[in-house]
Amino acid sequence: MKVGVVGIGHGKFGRREDNTVQELAFEPFRDALEDSGLSKDDIKATIIGSSPEYHKQRSISGVVAEYLGVNPQMTFLVEAACASSSAALHSAVAYIKSGMYDVVAVLGLQKMTELTTPEILALMGRVGDVQWESVFGTTFPGYYAMYARRHMYDYGTTEEHMAMVAVKNHLHGVDNPNAMFQKEIVLEKVLGSRPVASPLKLYDCCGNADGAACLIIAGEEKAKKISDTPVWLKGMGAASASMSVLRREKLNTIPSAVEASKQAYKQAGIGPKDLSLAEVHDCFTIAEIIAYEDLGLAKKGEGSKLIEEGQTYKDGDMPVNVDGGLKAKGHPVGATGASMAVEAVKQIRGEAGKRQVDGAEYALMHNVGGIGQYCFVNIFSR
Amino acid sequence: MELGKISFVPPSKIKEYLTYLEDGKIAGTKCKNCGTPHFPPRADCDNCMSDDMEWTVRDPKGEIVTYTTIHIGPTGFEDAVPYTICMVELEGGGRLLGWLDEAKEEDITVGQDVSINLKEFEGDRIIYAVRL
Ligand SMILES: [Zn+2]
Numbered sequence: 001m002k003v004g005v006v007g008i009g010h011g012k013f014g015r016r017e018d019n020t021v022q023e024l025a026f027e028p029f030r031d032a033l034e035d036s037g038l039s040k041d042d043i044k045a046t047i048i049g050s051s052p053e054y055h056k057q058r059s060i061s062g063v064v065a066e067y068l069g070v071n072p073q074m075t076f077l078v079e080a081a082c083a084s085s086s087a088a089l090h091s092a093v094a095y096i097k098s099g100m101y102d103v104v105a106v107l108g109l110q111k112m113t114e115l116t117t118p119e120i121l122a123l124m125g126r127v128g129d130v131q132w133e134s135v136f137g138t139t140f141p142g143y144y145a146m147y148a149r150r151h152m153y154d155y156g157t158t159e160e161h162m163a164m165v166a167v168k169n170h171l172h173g174v175d176n177p178n179a180m181f182q183k184e185i186v187l188e189k190v191l192g193s194r195p196v197a198s199p200l201k202l203y204d205c206c207g208n209a210d211g212a213a214c215l216i217i218a219g220e221e222k223a224k225k226i227s228d229t230p231v232w233l234k235g236m237g238a239a240s241a242s243m244s245v246l247r248r249e250k251l252n253t254i255p256s257a258v259e260a261s262k263q264a265y266k267q268a269g270i271g272p273k274d275l276s277l278a279e280v281h282d283c284f285t286i287a288e289i290i291a292y293e294d295l296g297l298a299k300k301g302e303g304s305k306l307i308e309e310g311q312t313y314k315d316g317d318m319p320v321n322v323d324g325g326l327k328a329k330g331h332p333v334g335a336t337g338a339s340m341a342v343e344a345v346k347q348i349r350g351e352a353g354k355r356q357v358d359g360a361e362y363a364l365m366h367n368v369g370g371i372g373q374y375c376f377v378n379i380f381s382r
Numbered sequence: 383m384e385l386g387k388i389s390f391v392p393p394s395k396i397k398e399y400l401t402y403l404e405d406g407k408i409a410g411t412k413c414k415n416c417g418t419p420h421f422p423p424r425a426d427c428d429n430c431m432s433d434d435m436e437w438t439v440r441d442p443k444g445e446i447v448t449y450t451t452i453h454i455g456p457t458g459f460e461d462a463v464p465y466t467i468c469m470v471e472l473e474g475g476g477r478l479l480g481w482l483d484e485a486k487e488e489d490i491t492v493g494q495d496v497s498i499n500l501k502e503f504e505g506d507r508i509i510y511a512v513r514l
Contacts, residue, residue, distance in 0.1 A: 125456025135386020137459035145450035
């Protein structure tokens with residue numbers, strides 16, 4: 001059974017301290033309902049993707065479902081770190097395919113600013129394997145810094161290449177009204193920013209943001225009844241890799257991304273060359289360069305060439321992160337996967353406004369959880 | 383004695399590891415059923431699912447796989463920044479993270495041979511000190 005997206009909604013990403021999590025969730029949910037033309041009684045289940053450790057409210061699905069007014073329909077939370085809402089989408093698709101529910105809402109949400117800086121720093125210290133790695137003070141940027149260092153050694157990637165990714169994504173973010181940063185930056189600014197975890201500097205890192213995004217999905221027949229323009233999930237891939245970085249054979253790749261993308265391309269019956277655009281998980285600039293290679297947009301080791309030649313700009317051969325990516329859009333952990341999916345659907349519909357990629361036919365999204373222990377890759381098309 | 387600057391979880395089923403550390407030795411486990419070596423040590427074998435393990439002492443030598451210098455440290459590490467974390471592949475297989483000692487980040491490179499030294503730290507802790 002084909003599964004289609006029939007409604008999308010996307011809230012503003014950024015510092016939104018004055019909103020509760022449920023208020024953040026309400027905006028894209030209402031917009032997705034309006035977009036689909038459905039009423040909330042048509043939604044049989046609401047699956048929420050979020051990383052629970054950021055919220056003061058425990059068991060967040062309960063309060064969100066109540067605020068959205070979807071009781072007594074089924075709801076629960078899915079967690080896969082930064083890929084939580086992709087995992088929620090994955091679960092939702094299984095419900096649709098099984099026939100258990102005919103219309104399901106997927107809601108990615110996160111409020112990062114509820115925590116104080118010391119609380120954020122405490123969480124940051126437990127991102128890796130806490131038994132053998134965190135005891136030496138590893139951090140989230142620290143892990144990607146170790147990937148970056150190895151990629152530089154193996155393939156000659158430079159700090160300038162990484163900075164180029166930041167410059168591109170900030171330029172793209174200018175045309176995204178939902179982005180946290182709608183401001184261009186120059187290469188020197190990235191290279192001159194203060195060190196976080198060498199070789200990564202402040203401007204190599206995405207920003208912590210609050211935000212939410214929503215998708216409503218349905219099976220083929222139902223989707224055609226609801227919408228004249230459903231966008232189909234043509235290929236889905238999901239994979240995992242070791243939590244411990246010590247157990248990764250290679251440090252210049254995210255093996256779960258390689259595996260998930262293989263599955264997605266195979267199911268969609270296309271290859272990387274057929275893609276019109278890709279939304280990739282640029283939590284750090286090096287992550288985008290590695291994603292080019294893991295997704296087959298570039299040969300292994302040649303990711304830096306893609307950015308150097310400008311091919312991943314909106315007007316290039318292979319536009320990547322035309323909505324600004326995590327870098328400019330901000331990264332509300334649990335909302336990021338849903339946000340990527342919403343952008344992919346907008347692009348396929350031709351409704352992306354100033355950032356529309358001409359004639360977008362196939363859009364891929366690549367959502368990595370944590371340091372690669374989870375990865376989801378989805379391909380959308382008409 | 384415990385490993386690293388701070389602990390988040392108890393040493394659990396493999397706590398004998400700490401006794402080896404106190405003796406100046408780095409130990410891993412080896413599955414007595416299928417022979418798979420495990421480092422860091424595991425109490426249970428994910429290859430054959432056996433929990434019948436023996437301890438094997440490792441040579442404290444290896445090469446640098448990758449490294450980073452942390453400038454913004456997490457809670458409990460604020461007073462240690464900047465510190466350079468090195469991932470080292472041990473000669474007998476298996477990897478560990480440790481802190482670069484008696485050298486600077488500029489002095490090291492991927493692939494470089496290093497030794498792992500067990501260094502007492504803050505009285506009741508042991509650090510893997512990575513030295514050239
Ligand atoms: Zn075994």
